[in-house]
Amino acid sequence: MEDDENTGTDTGRPTARARNRRGQGARLRDDIVAAAAGLLAETGDERAITLRSVARRVGIAAPSIYAHFPDQPAIMLAVVREAHVELNGALRHAVDRAGRDPRERLGALCHAYLTFAQDHPERYRTMFGGLWMPALGESSVTERDLTDLGQESLALLADLLAECVAAGASASTDPAADAVALWLGLHGLAHQRAVTRAFPWPAGIAERVITPLAHLTT
Amino acid sequence: MEDDENTGTDTGRPTARARNRRGQGARLRDDIVAAAAGLLAETGDERAITLRSVARRVGIAAPSIYAHFPDQPAIMLAVVREAHVELNGALRHAVDRAGRDPRERLGALCHAYLTFAQDHPERYRTMFGGLWMPALGESSVTERDLTDLGQESLALLADLLAECVAAGASASTDPAADAVALWLGLHGLAHQRAVTRAFPWPAGIAERVITPLAHLTT
DNA sequence: GTCATAAACTTACGGGCGTAACCTTTGAGT
């Protein structure tokens, strides 16, 4: 039936991959991460990211992953790291495009955050859903690896909020702490949107969250 | 080595279960849900809830679950439903104990919500994390089953916020919509706490979220 | 007592998974 040489085991490798050059072994690492990210985007289910499925997609044998990742959680961590880099880039880009008014810059940041989550729900869920970490002690991923992840975007948010305070656009008395509160509101909205598409959202829910939490002056 | 009669297959049934009486077949259903909930609480990983693991814990054979649940997602839904009932009970209890001052009643509700999430992180994650639903079209669980789940507690929150407005304790102009915003803030905090224990929480983060979102008057 | 039937069991198949142990290709340096 199949004219292929599927003689025995599960070498379900559709795209035979060209072997890398001598020093280029690390390029496979990036391909593995990209494949995992693609798998996540297509299936929307992080359970679909398994050593074998990733290997199949890359076009390599499953054990070949061991040379680059000790674990499946390690792959996850790499995917999440990359996603955070992308998120931070999108946030910075949005802030830069927003001009100089601190209030508009903060608004741009918040909306870019929400847009990112809405455009890539499965990625957002994986970044913050924390499902792949319960087996933490058994995996190669440490707790520090996780806590450091969101700090950059949070710092960006805190900076912009402080800008708003300095410009008189926000009445916050503790921008660093209120930035956390604001982020929590954004996260709640972003996460819930990423989880259930069907929810009776009131109109203008984003502003209803952002304006009070940022203590924006009317 | 094992003096047990493990003759062949995986009937790893440690606690031989007494067969139910004629009309009491539905009691096993409750036991299944309880076992799944226990499994979730102990492992903290909803992936650990599988047909076979649940069956092992109940003390029945895996296929016997089919008589009560068509799916593994169906078990999940039952667990989440029960958890929501429990949450609503806890919220009501807290509100009742809080006396008559609307503002204190609202505060009690919010803190009870956060406490529930902190006391049962894995349950909270499962209730709102939405990991078990990606394979939605393939399972017996419909989208309606999910959207209806949080409505009761949300309605309770909206009622209390309206009470606060009536008593002059809140400046909200649209309690129903602001209740959603307030819930999102609570959810963001609760979820993040349920996901990562290690996070640089500022002091009084809960009030920092609740007070602005509820538009509480100082 | 008998006996239909609810309640649950047994067996078995096919598949996916992680990973240990070993083997092959290939290109760079000599």
Place this chain on the structure above:
DNA sequence: ACTCAAAGGTTACGCCCGTAAGTTTATGAC
């Protein structure tokens, strides 16, 4: 030209999973 290690492949073991098909047990109505 030859080697040798990097990069990756092969095979295989053991485990767990969902579920289809048929079978046993014991309860309660007659």
